Amino acid sequence: MTLYQATASAPVNIACIKYWGKRDTKLILPTNSSLSVTLDQDHLRSTTTSRADPSFERDRLWLNGKEEDIKAGGRTATCITEMKRLRKQEVEDKQPNEPKISEYSVHIASFNNFPTAAGLASSASGFAALVSSLAQLYHLPVSPSTLSLIARQGSGSACRSLFGGFVAWEMGSASDGSDSYAVEVAPQAHWPDLHALICVVSDDKKGTSSTSGMQRTVETSPLLQHRIKEVVPKRMKDISKAILDKDFDSFARITMADSNQFHAVALDTEPPIFYMNDVSKSIIALIVEYNRVSVANGGGYKAAYTYDAGPNAVIYAPKENIKEIIQLIVKYFPQHEGLFKDVFGLFGGADLNS
Ligand code: PMV
Incomplete structure (x- = not known):
């Protein structure tokens, strides 16, 4: 048989x-x-x-x-x-x-x-x-x-x-x-040099499912209408070019802007939806500062955050920056050491012990 x-x-x-x-x-x-x-x-x-x-x-x-x-x-x-x-x-x-x-x-x-x-x-x-x-x-x-x-x-x-x-x-x-x-x-x-870190801020089940969240956003958010007509079409072109050119500065700027707008659209929903928590927001502040210092010193962007329908951070960065980013996060979020039992690298992996 x-x-x-x-x-x-x-x-x-x-x-x-x-x-x-x-x-x-x-x-x-x-x-x-x-x-x-x-x-x-x-x-x-x-x-x-x-x-x-x-x-x-x-x-x-x-x-x-x-x-x-x-x-x-x-x-x-x-x-x-x-x-x-x-x-x-x-x-x-x-x-x-x-x-x-x-x-x-x-x-x-x-x-x-x-x-x-x-x-x-x-x-x-x-x-x-x-x-x-x-x-x-x-x-x-x-x-x-x-x-x-x-x-x-x-x-x-x-x-x-x-x-x-x-x-x-x-x-x-x-x-x-x-x-x-x-x-x-x-x-x-x-672009094998691009890595991703996932910081598991919480592994609880999320509050608002993407299905019901999306439906409410489509029904109630004026910002979503602006986003789909005026914003996303250009971003799709620009980020595709950034990827083909391996241009991390542009990739990072667009990725962070789009994550911000997605969460703004969630907030613009009636009743509002919050997917990020205070730890998520502090990780944003850390990455913003990390990039600001680098740019002020004549360098480029070093990392980009993005958040889906939950509080967990995904950080995209060139491989050479991953170790420093992990050190920064461990330094500023010592109470969240559990965060790092689940940090994953993309395209080769981030070895936390190296
Ligand atoms: O495919 P769904 O219904 O799980 O929706 C995913 C929505 C986001 O993760 C927030 C965005 C995306 O493009 O993946």
Whole structure:
């Protein structure tokens, strides 16, 4: 008997230009394009195994060992249905001798090696790994951009985790979502000197989910309308150029400005949403001062902070600055030593002991 099973893993990505707002909540079509860096390290990954078998009575999902409901018409169900449809369309209809495994139910087990829903984009790696494992199970001859169309319907940001390196999610304009997918801006090898530190300020579950937060922002924030029309299109162009030119000053300026505006838009929501806490804000002040001193001494920017829908800081910096940044944070936040049990490097890693 043939065993139809496949395992795939996908890393977390952290946006420099934030996705915040849906123009279609069912298809998950965004109100603006976004751009992220995929953190290609072992520490921040979802690993997912899928199995198809004629004896399975229904699709089932286990997340970190606990069975989760697959709600009919919900996001997980949509991703599974879409992947089965692709298997039929791309493999079984074209090659009638291939087994019709799209007709079998699937059992899916997924593990995150980091806290779920703590502002560390677990839904991004989770849905990207789910779609990737089904793509392997089904031997789908399709591109990561095509898979990103499906991962997007699980969680918007998941579409960007189908690629490594620097990734744009083009918002598209079609009402069926067919042109709202992820594309590679540059591979990781293009700028290996850029590292990321994640300072886990808190690994509590976040207060306002991105889904309800976005909906409220779209409904109530005038600032969001300005952001999506006047601000993001230019930033997308400028940051892509900064990445292609390996221009850290521009990359840092745009990344920090966009994080600030995303949190301003959250504050502009009725009722307001606060994702950062006092430690997050103090880390911002520290990075601002660190850059100010460097620029005053004739140098350039040395680090850039960014925050998603939670209090944890992600700091992008050239590799040579990482050790100094860790020393600074340890010096100014001694009461938060726990912060550093979870500091991860991107593209090679920051070794805290060196
Ligand atoms: O994909 P979601 O629904 O988890 O939303 C992610 C939103 C942010 O992380 C705040 C921004 C982004 O672009 O990843």
